[in-house]
Amino acid sequence: MTSPRICATSSSASGQPEMAQESWPAPAVTPFRDALAAALRRAGQIPGLATLLTLAGTVAFWEVAVRLFAVPSYLLPAPSAILGTFGVIGWDRWATHIAATLRVALMGFGLSILIAIPLAVLMMRVQILSRTLYPLLVVIQSTPVVAIAPIIIVVLGAGDAPRIVITTLITFFPLVVATATGLAATPPELIELSRSLRAPGFREMTQIRLPFAVPYIFSALKISITLAVIGAVVAEFCAAEAGVGYFIQVSTSLFKLPQAWGGLLVLAAMSLALFQTVILVQRLLFPWSLPKSR
Amino acid sequence: MAPPPAIRFDRTGQVFSARSGRVEALRDVSFEVAQHEFLAVLGPSGCGKSTLLRMIAGLLAPTSGSVEVYGRPVTGPREDIGIVFQKPTLLPWATVEENVTFPRRHKTGRVSRADRTRAQELLEMTGLEGFGKRLPDELSGGMQQRVGIARALLMDPEILLMDEPFSALDALTREVMGFDLLKMFADRPKTVVFITHSVTEAALLADRVLVMTGRPGTVQTEIAVPLGRDRGPETLKELAVNDLASHLRDLLIGKRAA
The missing domain is CATH 3.40.50.300 (P-loop containing nucleotide triphosphate hydrolases)
Known part of the structure; x- marks a missing residue:
């Protein structure tokens, strides 16, 4: 990502003195500068190092700025204060909250897949369904989930059910749309081939259309999995006894801002991990569907 | 007559x-x-x-x-009737051999040993010997179109x-x-x-x-x-x-x- 760029700049910076060394006596500083340039070049090739340095730099700047200007912790706590809360809260409490949020996010996401893909297939096969369901889906999508969430909580009562439904509502629209697009994007030649073979319709779906939709579905899954975390948190804001979103809300109401920031950090890490998992699943199960890196 | x-x-x-x-x-x-x-x-x-x-x-x-x-x-x-299209339009997830036997698998749901032997013959005939296990992506445009021709000939059509x-x-x-x-x-x-x-x-x-x-x-x-x-x-x-x-x-x- 950013690492090749660092590699390129460091090598071009080092190119000059290296060439100069051959033609005439080298200045005394060159060996050191060369070594530094070479080290930078090697560092540029370590994957993720640039990202890590950027992150570390940002955190360091944050820490120094907060201390230097004595920013009150309810405005912006220092990174050290945020990390300190992890020890105070204790890992078992963190684990409880993380498990609660993860459970809702994953179950909502799973339910969303179970509904969205068959629905897209059905809409592809039955034209009338497509015409009648699509406007309905758009209406659901246009309604802010944050606004329906309290209503759903009231209707479905206590337990995970309302939270899972909220998560499903927020995640399934991109999935339906992407799957439907993918199913329709199949090369028309293969559909003609299927028709000329007089093959049964379900095989046109399972052997041609669905596999061709896989790249589309995975693009949507990547969007949906991060939306799932948002859905779970929104639901926890409305009503919950546990969960990272619930934890953030409680911490904020108690003016324990470093704790709330800690919760935020956990959510970001969770989203990132889930996103990477989706990418990993695609790479393992459908390597052919990845964009060609050339 | x-x-x-x-x-x-x-x-x-x-x-x-x-x-x-x-x-x-x-x-x-x-x-x-x-x-x-x-x-x-x-x-x-x-x-x-x-x-x-x-x-x-x-x-x-x-x-x-x-x-x-x-x-x-x-x-x-x-x-x-066999059809060869302008673009090879192969299945990118299937090997060359699976692409050639695709019409049978698509029509009946299974591929027999005879079909696989026939596919092997067709790959030889179209100059694709040894490429059966490759993915279409690893082949040149000309070779992909040869796969398309082999696929069209699998059922031995008259036309x-x-x-x-x-x-x-x-x-x-x-x-x-x-x-x-x-x-x-x-x-x-x-x-x-x-x-x-x-x-x-x-x-x-x-x-x-x-x-x-x-x-x-x-x-x-x-x-x-x-x-x-x-x-x-x-x-x-x-x-x-x-x-x-x-x-x-x-x-x-x-x-x-x-």
């Missing part, structure tokens, strides 16, 4: 009703293709050449006149429809593919309808060339190619081929200028 021709078009027309109005793709098209004949259909783009193929395959019903295959009107999709199959390939690959195709038909004769917009390709490969005019597509003329089936790279140098090619070119360009 003589046996009926493999394919017969009798005053066939095709009109599409689009949102913007009626589009006449073909008008009053009549021609015949004899058993095991190689017919090239030559014409400007948009003259309804592909529509012609789709009507033979039974994917499209004529709006007037009739299309007959072996003396019987075409009423629906026919399985005894092979080819829709500008080599138009996406470079000139050299194109010539080699053409001659390889003729070599294949020498062993296993097929009735071939070959759509092209290359005059040289039509002259080099076909027994007969059907020249069409554009919008709506009509038959301008039919020309027999004065060459035997035994053709190779040296055929390119023959005067007869060059004469025919320039004659065909005149027909196409003359019509456009008029």
Whole structure:
């Protein structure tokens, strides 16, 4: 990502003195500068190092700025204060909250897949369904989930059910749309081939259309999995006894801002991990569907 | 009585009703293709050449006149016909061998040992020996189109429809593919309808060339190619081929200028 760029700049910076060394006596500083340039070049090739340095730099700047200007912790706590809360809260409490949020996010996401893909297939096969369901889906999508969430909580009562439904509502629209697009994007030649073979319709779906939709579905899954975390948190804001979103809300109401920031950090890490998992699943199960890196 | 021709078009027309109005793709098209004949259909783009193929395959019903295959009107999709498309359109997730056996797996849900043996034969015949386990992505454009041809031949169809199959390939690959195709038909004769917009390709490969005019597509003329089936790279140098090619070119360009 950013690492090749660092590699390129460091090598071009080092190119000059290296060439100069051959033609005439080298200045005394060159060996050191060369070594530094070479080290930078090697560092540029370590994957993720640039990202890590950027992150570390940002955190360091944050820490120094907060201390230097004595920013009150309810405005912006220092990174050290945020990390300190992890020890105070204790890992078992963190684990409880993380498990609660993860459970809702994953179950909502799973339910969303179970509904969205068959629905897209059905809409592809039955034209009338497509015409009648699509406007309905758009209406659901246009309604802010944050606004329906309290209503759903009231209707479905206590337990995970309302939270899972909220998560499903927020995640399934991109999935339906992407799957439907993918199913329709199949090369028309293969559909003609299927028709000329007089093959049964379900095989046109399972052997041609669905596999061709896989790249589309995975693009949507990547969007949906991060939306799932948002859905779970929104639901926890409305009503919950546990969960990272619930934890953030409680911490904020108690003016324990470093704790709330800690919760935020956990959510970001969770989203990132889930996103990477989706990418990993695609790479393992459908390597052919990845964009060609050339 | 003589046996009926493999394919017969009798005053066939095709009109599409689009949102913007009626589009006449073909008008009053009549021609015949004899058993095991190689017919090239030559014409400007948009003259309804592909529509012609789709009507033979039974994917499209004529709006007037009739299309007959072996003396019987075409009423629906026919399985005894192989189709090679302009683009190879292979399944990117399936190996070359799985792509070749795809028609069987798609039709019946399973592939027999005999099918796999047949696929192996076809891969040898199309010069793809040893590539069976590769993915289409690892193959060049020409090799991918060879897979497309092998796929079309899996069910051993009597009639092979080819829709500008080599138009996406470079000139050299194109010539080699053409001659390889003729070599294949020498062993296993097929009735071939070959759509092209290359005059040289039509002259080099076909027994007969059907020249069409554009919008709506009509038959301008039919020309027999004065060459035997035994053709190779040296055929390119023959005067007869060059004469025919320039004659065909005149027909196409003359019509456009008029």
